[in-house]
Amino acid sequence: MRHTWRWFGPVDKVSVEDAAQAGAKGIVSALHHIPTGDVWPVEEIAKRHEAIKAGGLFWDVVESVPVSESIKTQTGDWRQHISNWQETLRRLSSSGIRTVCYNFMPVLDWTRTDLRWPTRHGARAMRFDLIDFVAFDIHLLERPGAAEDYDEGLREQAARRFAEMLEDRREALSKNVGAGLPGSADGYTLPQLRDHLATYDGISRDKLQQHLVDFLSEVTPVAEEVGINICAHPDDPPWALLGLPRILSTEADYLHMLNKVDSRANGVTFCTGSLGARGDNDLPAMVKKLAPRIHFVHLRNVHRDEETTPCSFFEDEHLEGHTDMVAVIAELLAEEKRRQAEGRADHEIPMRPDHGQEILDDLTRGAQPGYPAIGRLKGLAELRGIERALSHSRYGLS
Incomplete structure (x- = not known):
């Protein structure tokens, strides 16, 4: 190769x-x-x-x-x-x-959901945490119908996770999920992300x-x-x-x-x-x-x-x-x-x-x-x- x-x-x-x-x-x-x-x-x-x-x-x-x-x-x-x-x-x-x-x-x-997540030996790695993502979708983005996309167990875990999140973690989660293309300085705010999602209706x-x-x-x-x-x-x-x-x-x-x-x-x-x-x-x-x-x-x-x-x-x-x-x-x-x-x-x-x-x-x-x-x-x-x-x-x- x-x-x-x-x-x-x-x-x-x-x-x-x-x-x-x-x-x-x-x-x-x-x-x-x-x-x-x-x-x-x-x-x-x-x-x-x-x-x-x-x-x-x-x-x-x-x-x-x-x-x-x-x-x-x-x-x-x-x-x-x-x-x-x-x-x-x-x-x-x-x-x-x-x-x-x-x-x-x-x-x-x-x-x-995490761009620099600490691993077991102190390195940092990117991570997708499903519970954090569901918490973002339902409770931060507040996407209409989001809750219907997840089973009851996920919804309950996400609700607990969101309730425990400090404000800086909520802000970081929104920024990480809404990050733009690699190499780009662009990204989506929550209102911008909602608007872009709406363009895919239908x-x-x-x-x-x-x-x-x-x-x-x-x-x-x-x-x-x-x-x-x-x-x-x-x-x-x-x-x-x-x-x-x-x-x-x-x-x-x-x-x-x-x-x-x-x-x-x-x-x-x-x-x-x-x-x-x-x-x-x-x-x-x-x-x-x-x-x-x-x-x-x-x-x-x-x-x-x-x-x-x-x-x-x-x-x-x-x-x-x-x-x-x-x-x-x-x-x-x-x-x-x-x-x-x-x-x-x-x-x-x-x-x-x-x-x-x-x-x-x-x-x-x-x-x-x-x-x-x-x-x-x-x-x-x-x-x-x-x-x-x-x-x-x-x-x-x-």
């Missing part, structure tokens, strides 16, 4: 040079300062390339070109936004980019799935034409939130998307952390099934508190948690070997160590939550070790 590293641009407190020292060979980045729905300017794309090259690496993957809420709901300027997305693909291809990640999660991107799961297919039917031909693989990131967490449907949470969801727009350019960002939050997702089996269309991989691990869906979970160390990371990597290496035998130019799949716990000097660096320097370095080193062992000519799978 090609080892990459997410970099949020000049504002990132972890530099490209840090990524190179950690062992990364390429960078995953995006132009977070360009408004969602706009075409990415050629000069801004070139500027990002130059900043990455100055640090000794190359820009391998765009994560992500955001899909606007207008596209997801098919309202407002959604047709123009699709046209702009197509043009951005053309410009990225002209600059040498061959992989573009995106997501189709409505309103919220990845959602956590949009069922089936309708949102169709909107994804409609979007892909327009952009995939352009991706084919310019030689870019586009790859959809899964829902995080992989279940409905705040009454909003989510449509990329299981193997069946991905197969629906891939079969409806059956092109190799239309593919998957396989995130073991997002998909691993569901106990009923068999990740090694999913890799094997989806392998020919996996264009980008996020490797991280989660520890589920319960084997139910939904559940509470936290982001564990890369080789801990409930995902069999060795089995996942073995399946990915088998797919790379198969592609190489076919002569595919994209036989080397870009991978990045996704997220990471804050450890050692990370605890005072103040980097983007989930994206510490040393925690990701540790994860990358562990993942590279598995890959090297499985690939060894004498002992491995080669």
